[in-house]
Amino acid sequence: MKDNFSGHAADYARYRPTYPQELIAHLAGIAPARQLAWDCATGNGQVAAMLAPLFSQVIATDISENQLKNAVQLPNVSYRVEQAEKSSLADQSVDLIVVAQAVHWFDFDQFYQEVKRVLKPGGLIAVIGYGLLKTHPSLDKVIEHFYSGVLEGYWDPERNYLDEGYRTISFPFEEIMLPKFSSSYTWTSDDLIGYLNTWSAVKHYEKQQGHNPVQQVEQQLREAFEGETATVTFEILTRVGKIHHS
Secondary structure, three states, rough: OOOOOHHHHHHHHEEEOOOHHHHHHHHHHHHHOOEEEEEOOOOOHHHHHHHHOOOOEEEEEOOOOOHOOOOOOOEEEEEEEEEEEOOOOOOOEEEEEEOOOEEEEEHHHHOOOOOOEEEEEEEEEEEEEEOOOOOOHHHHHHHHHHHHOOOOOOOOOOOOHHHHHOOOOOOOHHHHHHHHEEEEEEEEHHHHHHHHHOHHHHHHHHHHHOOHHHHHHHHHHHOOOOOOEEEEEEEEEEEEEEEOOO
């Protein structure tokens, strides 16, 4: 798995969008029990903190020690530096696995073998994420130009899975359809610029070109704001399934 985010873990924790509490509650509600949840590739622990009130125990893993240093500390959440494909979880011990904005970096076959090993009978795997944000047309146009134009060739190929709404990932489970969820925020131009600076393609561009590409569109972004703030919406992508142990 690539680690694109250790170098700016604090910004990631500050600027990245969160998931709707209703989504996490819905997943907990359809899990077979609420004893143990695994937040796989937890990053800054955002989803682990949302799972914590709903499960007796949450184990949250990530390959980035730096990300985990920025994670929310809670009494029933244990953080471990581990690969998604090779965890220290016991066989058939987990009620719910959540992978937020990360599965596209995994070795699918190896990870799904691990999922099948650690899930209880009837346990759930929930792959969640979000694609490109939406706001109002003039601002969307600048963001789209930055995303597809300025950063063309700097996105990892795995990004395509997000653009395709996670519909094209392999998913060898009995699928459960969920209602639609989204997250909306009122952001200033500084919030939006802070978020764009966490994009992996921005970091790749910076490394190769020696300067920050966000600066190329910063003025246009600020001018496209129709006031001090804008409503920004992320549609939540979901693939949820369960396995049957024979």
